[in-house]
Amino acid sequence: MKNCEQHISPQVVKRLPRYYRYLEDMLEAGLVRTSSKELSAKSGLTASQIRQDLNCFGGFGQQGYGYNVEQLYNEIGRILALDNKNKTILIGAGNLGRAVALHMDFDRKGFKLIGIFDKNEAVSGQLVGHIPIRHISGLDDFCLENKPTIAVLCVPKDNAKELSANLYNLGVKGFWNFTHYDIANKYSDIAVENVHLSDSLMTLCYKINRLDEVET
Amino acid sequence: MKNCEQHISPQVVKRLPRYYRYLEDMLEAGLVRTSSKELSAKSGLTASQIRQDLNCFGGFGQQGYGYNVEQLYNEIGRILALDNKNKTILIGAGNLGRAVALHMDFDRKGFKLIGIFDKNEAVSGQLVGHIPIRHISGLDDFCLENKPTIAVLCVPKDNAKELSANLYNLGVKGFWNFTHYDIANKYSDIAVENVHLSDSLMTLCYKINRLDEVET
DSSP: OHHHHHTOOHHHHHHHHHHHHHHHHHHHTTOOEEOHHHHHHHHOSOHHHHHHHHHTTOSOOBTTTBEEHHHHHHHHHHHHTTTOOEEEEEEOOSHHHHHHHHHSOGGGGTEEEEEEEESOGGGTTOEETTEEEEEGGGHHHHHHHHOOOEEEEOSOHHHHHHHHHHHHHTTOOEEEEOSSSOGGGTOSSOEEEEOOHHHHHHHHHHHHHHHHHHHO | OHHHHHTOOHHHHHHHHHHHHHHHHHHHTTOOEEOHHHHHHHHOSOHHHHHHHHHTTOSOOBTTTBEEHHHHHHHHHHHHTTTOOEEEEEEOOSHHHHHHHHHSOGGGGTEEEEEEEESOGGGTTOEETTEEEEEGGGHHHHHHHHOOOEEEEOSOHHHHHHHHHHHHHTTOOEEEEOSSSOGGGTOSSOEEEEOOHHHHHHHHHHHHHHHHHHHO
């Protein structure tokens, strides 16, 4: 089982948070068991695909019984390492940065948000939730003292290249990147997740246009 | 060329917004030409992959010359149908909904944001940018009158299922979905783009944890 975990394919990793999300809903609804068929109806994946994915993490799917919701939920949470408290800072306290800071449940997703920074002096000291915005000029000292390993980047693209290089030199190894800049291509020893909202919006535009063409 | 466009694979479609984004940067920087090699350095894709993707849209890549930035930018914009003005409403004017409304350049991405709705009466009438928040009770009438075809969903997951069904019945065909609910599995004749922020955050948690394991 451990051996299998070492070789989880990126495709399976991409699906694990979805399973975790469905299982969380089920737990909240008080469900004890689920099945690959039920997970299939929620996700649109085939039941056989789901069984194959989940078998990798041990054999708690039993024929005729299905999966124990809580057990599977905990196991996937463990694989995703969600009980970690990766020290995290967020840069760029504009509309998007503030929304991300307030909206996301960092604590339950493996992260601890310890600082928020912005280059606009006018917002220094304002609270986002319970965290004060600090001026970006204090970033280096803060990182040397507190050693965050994750940065959430919500800055304009012009700032992203220089900023990510600086953060990398300060020991940041993981980036949740909302900017247009593609950090991952520059460093090989970091973890990056991009949220390219405008790419997603443009993809939707393409899809909706093709939908019209199919109909007419 | 038209024939080729009809059969653009989903993988290529996913990459088009990225190319568009790089080309926009180049245009802003005043660049006239680019090459598959240059696009490769920015994107991390191989030059051969890029040539293959772009060849599909006509032969304006010339050996020894490369691509005309403006021409390629316009062509990809045309394929993505970004000059459309898909009438769009946004539901859920919390932190995330407001940030999305203010942060995204809908006009230049093929959409026209015409209404914002929230169930909280206390925020009715507040402006988000230049658009007033309307109470959700007026949604049906608004849709019947203005016929939006796209909805941006920024509501809690509990509301998403019923809301999306209602919007579908009101003629909405495209969803930019920030909720935890997976709409696409229910309807076959709609276009959906999901932005599952918590999935992305959990994936980052997994990646950063594995990074540590590799190093130790």
